[in-house]
Amino acid sequence: MRIIESVSEMQQQADMWRGEGKRIALVPTMGYLHAGHLTLMQKARTHADIVVMSVFVNPTQFGPGEDFERYPRDFENDIRLATEVGVDAAFSPEAAEMYPEGYQTYVDVTRVTLPLCGKSRPGHFRGVTTVVNKLFNIVKPHVAMFGEKDFQQLVTIRRMVKDLNMDVEVLGHPIVRESDGLALSSRNVYLTSEQRQEALRLSQSLREAQTLIQSGERRSDIILKRVREILKAGKDMRIDYAELRHPETLEEVSRIDGPTLLALAVFLGTTRLIDNCVLNIPQ
Amino acid sequence: MRIIESVSEMQQQADMWRGEGKRIALVPTMGYLHAGHLTLMQKARTHADIVVMSVFVNPTQFGPGEDFERYPRDFENDIRLATEVGVDAAFSPEAAEMYPEGYQTYVDVTRVTLPLCGKSRPGHFRGVTTVVNKLFNIVKPHVAMFGEKDFQQLVTIRRMVKDLNMDVEVLGHPIVRESDGLALSSRNVYLTSEQRQEALRLSQSLREAQTLIQSGERRSDIILKRVREILKAGKDMRIDYAELRHPETLEEVSRIDGPTLLALAVFLGTTRLIDNCVLNIPQ
Numbered sequence: 001m002r003i004i005e006s007v008s009e010m011q012q013q014a015d016m017w018r019g020e021g022k023r024i025a026l027v028p029t030m031g032y033l034h035a036g037h038l039t040l041m042q043k044a045r046t047h048a049d050i051v052v053m054s055v056f057v058n059p060t061q062f063g064p065g066e067d068f069e070r071y072p073r074d075f076e077n078d079i080r081l082a083t084e085v086g087v088d089a090a091f092s093p094e095a096a097e098m099y100p101e102g103y104q105t106y107v108d109v110t111r112v113t114l115p116l117c118g119k120s121r122p123g124h125f126r127g128v129t130t131v132v133n134k135l136f137n138i139v140k141p142h143v144a145m146f147g148e149k150d151f152q153q154l155v156t157i158r159r160m161v162k163d164l165n166m167d168v169e170v171l172g173h174p175i176v177r178e179s180d181g182l183a184l185s186s187r188n189v190y191l192t193s194e195q196r197q198e199a200l201r202l203s204q205s206l207r208e209a210q211t212l213i214q215s216g217e218r219r220s221d222i223i224l225k226r227v228r229e230i231l232k233a234g235k236d237m238r239i240d241y242a243e244l245r246h247p248e249t250l251e252e253v254s255r256i257d258g259p260t261l262l263a264l265a266v267f268l269g270t271t272r273l274i275d276n277c278v279l280n281i282p283q
Numbered sequence: 284m285r286i287i288e289s290v291s292e293m294q295q296q297a298d299m300w301r302g303e304g305k306r307i308a309l310v311p312t313m314g315y316l317h318a319g320h321l322t323l324m325q326k327a328r329t330h331a332d333i334v335v336m337s338v339f340v341n342p343t344q345f346g347p348g349e350d351f352e353r354y355p356r357d358f359e360n361d362i363r364l365a366t367e368v369g370v371d372a373a374f375s376p377e378a379a380e381m382y383p384e385g386y387q388t389y390v391d392v393t394r395v396t397l398p399l400c401g402k403s404r405p406g407h408f409r410g411v412t413t414v415v416n417k418l419f420n421i422v423k424p425h426v427a428m429f430g431e432k433d434f435q436q437l438v439t440i441r442r443m444v445k446d447l448n449m450d451v452e453v454l455g456h457p458i459v460r461e462s463d464g465l466a467l468s469s470r471n472v473y474l475t476s477e478q479r480q481e482a483l484r485l486s487q488s489l490r491e492a493q494t495l496i497q498s499g500e501r502r503s504d505i506i507l508k509r510v511r512e513i514l515k516a517g518k519d520m521r522i523d524y525a526e527l528r529h530p531e532t533l534e535e536v537s538r539i540d541g542p543t544l545l546a547l548a549v550f551l552g553t554t555r556l557i558d559n560c561v562l563n564i565p566q
Contacts, residue, residue, distance in 0.1 A: 007448055011448070011450055015450075102442075102532070103446050104392055104393045104394045104395070104442060104446060105390065105391065105392045105393070105412075105442060105443050105446035105447055106390075106391050106393065107388065107389075107390055107391075107447075108388065108389050108390075108391060109387055109388045110387045110388070110389065111387045112387070129388075130447075133447055134446075134447055134448050137447055137448040137449050137450060138448045140450075159385075159387065159388060160388050163386055163387060163388030163417075164388055164390075164413075164416055164417055164420055165290055165294070165417050165420040165421045166420050167294055167298075167420060167423075249385070
């Protein structure tokens with residue numbers, strides 16, 4: 001496993017691989033890897049000759065008062081885990097390498113970033129699109145892999161790539177869950193054991209919504225009412241949002257007549273968790 | 284001369300050239316070529332195996348009430364002139380190919396775009412950086428050439444390329460002038476013969492400023508006072524701005540102690556003209 005910290009070294013290495021006709025896959029991460037990340041890396045391997053992961057806790061996607069400082073980090077373990085799944089290189093720059101003095105350029109995707117996490121976390125997606133744009137220019141991947149847990153992030157990055165004509169194939173991968181349904185997240189480490197139990201309400205409510213669809217319900221307000229009831233029954237849980245939206249435009253959906261995103265965000269104490277699924281009407 | 288109108292065709296052609304180890308130069312233009320553009324293309328030839336010009340009157344860099352509709356166009360003549368200087372390909376997309384329905388992504392360089400033309404033309408540089416970002420992703424140049432007449436544009440693009448780690452070398456080229464000093468511009472075609480005569484005050488005032496520097500003057504206010512006197516003496520001329528600024532940060536300069544940008548914008552009737560020079564202190 002090659003560890004690269006410098007932008008210019010990473011670009012030179014990418015040029016070398018490309019010159020040899022090799023296909024490059026990038027898995028962008030903020031480190032503290034879990035099985036969800038590792039699945040992305042294994043999947044990346046099936047699409048490319050070279051798999052690069054980036055490990056960078058990007059300051060510009062955290063708002064004031066968010067968990068940038070305490071975001072969990074364990075670089076040595078990340079390298080060990082990524083090596084086991086055959087990752088070829090880790091790009092892990094310092095913040096000053098990515099945002100040197102005088103830095104002043106940002107990429108904005110203006111509409112799909114407005115609702116959901118964009119509403120709760122102003123500036124978050126501007127930070128995400130900017131750093132992903134940079135990472136694509138630095139690692140020069142043919143294909144990049146993102147988990148569907150951050151569904152709005154995936155939609156936003158697809159939109160950026162399409163709009164700016166970036167020649168990168170963006171692939172999403174289904175959420176990886178614990179056996180009891182909890183979506184894997186580096187932030188799960190913040191949870192007390194009681195909170196972890198409460199957090200199961202997220203996946204429970206997603207399953208309940210799918211059951212309602214199966215039984216013929218199509219009205220968004222009815223489905224969301226039931227989802228909110230399940231979430232609200234959690235004693236330490238506060239709902240940030242629970243919404244039904246079009247899976248590409250992220251526009252609100254009042255009646256389910258095709259694949260529809262059910263997106264959830266809650267606070268458990270000070271920890272913010274998200275989860276989602278795309279509801280499908282039975283054939 | 285190959286004429287390409289489709290983004291995907293241009294990207295495939297760029298990949299093919301890169302695969303053959305060829306160096307690509309891009310000269311972005313809005314068409315209606317003059318000797319300034321052609322000089323950029325000839326210069327580009329010395330830096331690359333393949334010279335691509337883009338011809339695209341980019342709607343997003345024009346504000347409401349500006350001259351997007353009447354901006355001069357003569358594509359056939361552009362192709363003829365570019366062929367004569369050995370340009371290999373022209374990328375000339377329709378607006379709908381560049382900004383299809385649902386388009387919503389913009390690149391913002393936040394500080395160097397604030398003064399000068401950025402102040403007079405809100406949104407202009409967002410349009411410029413966005414389209415240039417797209418053109419770089421589409422044409423995949425190793426090097427791109429820009430004229431120094433749009434000095435703030437050049438500074439802004441250099442900043443975007445550096446900040447977003449775009450692997451493109453940005454080269455500026457000195458302003459090309461008529462023998463009487465008028466900077467070449469596609470917009471000169473708007474001028475009446477009286478206005479064209481008045482427009483010479485731009486280059487006259489730049490020369491006067493350099494003369495003041497030569498004679499030992501270092502105070503910005505004194506230099507700008509003299510520059511404004513010359514410009515104001517034009518009967519149909521209205522000053523938009525006349526400023527002395529640092530040539531990279533574009534911060535205001537109150538005392539000349541190194542290379543300093545003198546940037547001018549005026550209106551002659553409804554036509555807006557810009558000109559500039561970098562003042563150098565004699566050794």
